[in-house]
Amino acid sequence: xxASGSIEAKPKRQGRPPxxxxxxxxxxxxxxxxFARDGYDGTSLGELAASVGVTKAAIYHYFPNKQEIYEAIIxxxxxxxxxxxxxxxxxxxxxxEALARFMTAHADFFEDHYDGFLTMLVGYxxxxxxxxxxxxxxxxxxxxxxxxxxxxxGIAQGAFRQVDIDTTSRAVLSMLNWMVRWxxxxxxxxxxxxxxxxxxxxxxxxRG
Amino acid sequence: xxASGSIEAKPKRQGRPPxxxxxxxxxxxxxxxxFARDGYDGTSLGELAASVGVTKAAIYHYFPNKQEIYEAIIxxxxxxxxxxxxxxxxxxxxxxEALARFMTAHADFFEDHYDGFLTMLVGYxxxxxxxxxxxxxxxxxxxxxxxxxxxxxGIAQGAFRQVDIDTTSRAVLSMLNWMVRWxxxxxxxxxxxxxxxxxxxxxxxxRG
Numbered sequence: 001x002x003a004s005g006s007i008e009a010k011p012k013r014q015g016r017p018p019x020x021x022x023x024x025x026x027x028x029x030x031x032x033x034x035f036a037r038d039g040y041d042g043t044s045l046g047e048l049a050a051s052v053g054v055t056k057a058a059i060y061h062y063f064p065n066k067q068e069i070y071e072a073i074i075x076x077x078x079x080x081x082x083x084x085x086x087x088x089x090x091x092x093x094x095x096x097e098a099l100a101r102f103m104t105a106h107a108d109f110f111e112d113h114y115d116g117f118l119t120m121l122v123g124y125x126x127x128x129x130x131x132x133x134x135x136x137x138x139x140x141x142x143x144x145x146x147x148x149x150x151x152x153x154g155i156a157q158g159a160f161r162q163v164d165i166d167t168t169s170r171a172v173l174s175m176l177n178w179m180v181r182w183x184x185x186x187x188x189x190x191x192x193x194x195x196x197x198x199x200x201x202x203x204x205x206x207r208g
Numbered sequence: 209x210x211a212s213g214s215i216e217a218k219p220k221r222q223g224r225p226p227x228x229x230x231x232x233x234x235x236x237x238x239x240x241x242x243f244a245r246d247g248y249d250g251t252s253l254g255e256l257a258a259s260v261g262v263t264k265a266a267i268y269h270y271f272p273n274k275q276e277i278y279e280a281i282i283x284x285x286x287x288x289x290x291x292x293x294x295x296x297x298x299x300x301x302x303x304x305e306a307l308a309r310f311m312t313a314h315a316d317f318f319e320d321h322y323d324g325f326l327t328m329l330v331g332y333x334x335x336x337x338x339x340x341x342x343x344x345x346x347x348x349x350x351x352x353x354x355x356x357x358x359x360x361x362g363i364a365q366g367a368f369r370q371v372d373i374d375t376t377s378r379a380v381l382s383m384l385n386w387m388v389r390w391x392x393x394x395x396x397x398x399x400x401x402x403x404x405x406x407x408x409x410x411x412x413x414x415r416g
Contacts, residue, residue: 041249099414151414160414167405168414170390171383178382197375205413206307206359206368206376 032115071132077116078139095154107195240323279340285324286347303362315403
């Protein structure tokens with residue numbers, strides 16, 4: 001994801017230009033990979049520094065401690081998910097396509113940012129920084145609200161039955177989020193193909 | 209759950225009668241509660257012994273270490289789930305009722321054994337004892353197979369559409385299992401009421 005050799009045009013901290021290109025993102029990418037593989041407790045900042053190819057001091061230049069790195073992964077993952085799904089659902093032919101795109105875009109983002117997603121869903125409850133937690137909750141709420149809006153529009157336009165919106169949005173997000181427990185990227189079908197199956201099932205229902 | 213003052217008729221270990229009534233179950237109940245509240249790493253055997261009201265030596269009489277307690281909780285929870293759902297679906301009027309009962313019985317058991325369920329779903333991947341892991345996988349497979357059988361019967365009898373059985377069973381279990389992430393027992397509706405909502409949604413589908 002981090003384009004190697006690219007240059008950060010605007011250093012985020014005035015007066016102290018970063019010594020690593022795309023440093024923040026590269027640290028978060030590697031940390032997510034290590035957390036997903038070895039767990040939060042099983043990952044040291046020394047290992048992270050070695051993985052990024054910098055000193056521990058360089059890591060501390062960007063993040064005060066491991067917990068903040070962990071929380072930054074969660075917020076960055078939610079920001080990315082929100083942006084990706086918004087773009088995918090921006091222009092659709094109607095609520096049916098909007099719902100299908102919401103579900104497949106969510107699954108695509110999950111698969112393409114698997115390590116960050118795993119870190120987020122395993123550890124969402126463990127956020128200590130109240131500002132980061134509030135930001136994460138805001139992003140999660142926006143994502144859920146966007147889904148409820150798609151369902152509500154479908155009902156209003158007669159594309160969907162008069163289903164309960166809370167139940168429906170919860171059902172959709174449960175199916176998508178539970179993927180973290182059984183789906184492994186790169187082992188066959190894309191996550192989005194499973195999401196499309198869920199969509200087809202949800203739309204048609206079971207009744208014979 | 210453990211009836212206080214009850215007497216174990218048959219000690220499980222020959223020659224050394226247990227000094228605590230229903231000891232194994234009481235240890236697992238309290239351990240599940242502590243794991244669910246403080247996490248596995250945050251719970252010591254000393255705290256567990258104090259909670260049960262016995263010495264650490266008494267705990268060691270039943271379990272060699274914390275890991276085995278943790279794995280015993282997982283296996284006991286899956287055994288109980290399997291038994292409870294089997295009984296609930298033993299005699300039904302047909303596949304529709306069988307599916308509704310499968311879902312509500314699963315949710316009921318989850319709510320009534322919340323601590324064990326939380327311990328299980330947070331830590332299923334962390335089992336080290338290969339015998340216990342094999343037992344847990346067998347029970348989980350049996351549970352999933354029972355669900356797929358209900359769906360297959362529904363399709364065969366024409367009660368359900370020709371849906372994909374894997375997708376459908378995965379969707380149902382995702383909705384039920386994800387409850388561990390948002391449902392809190394005793395705060396309003398029963399988990400089974402949410403499961404019934406999911407069933408209604410699944411059966412009718414979204415199509416208007």
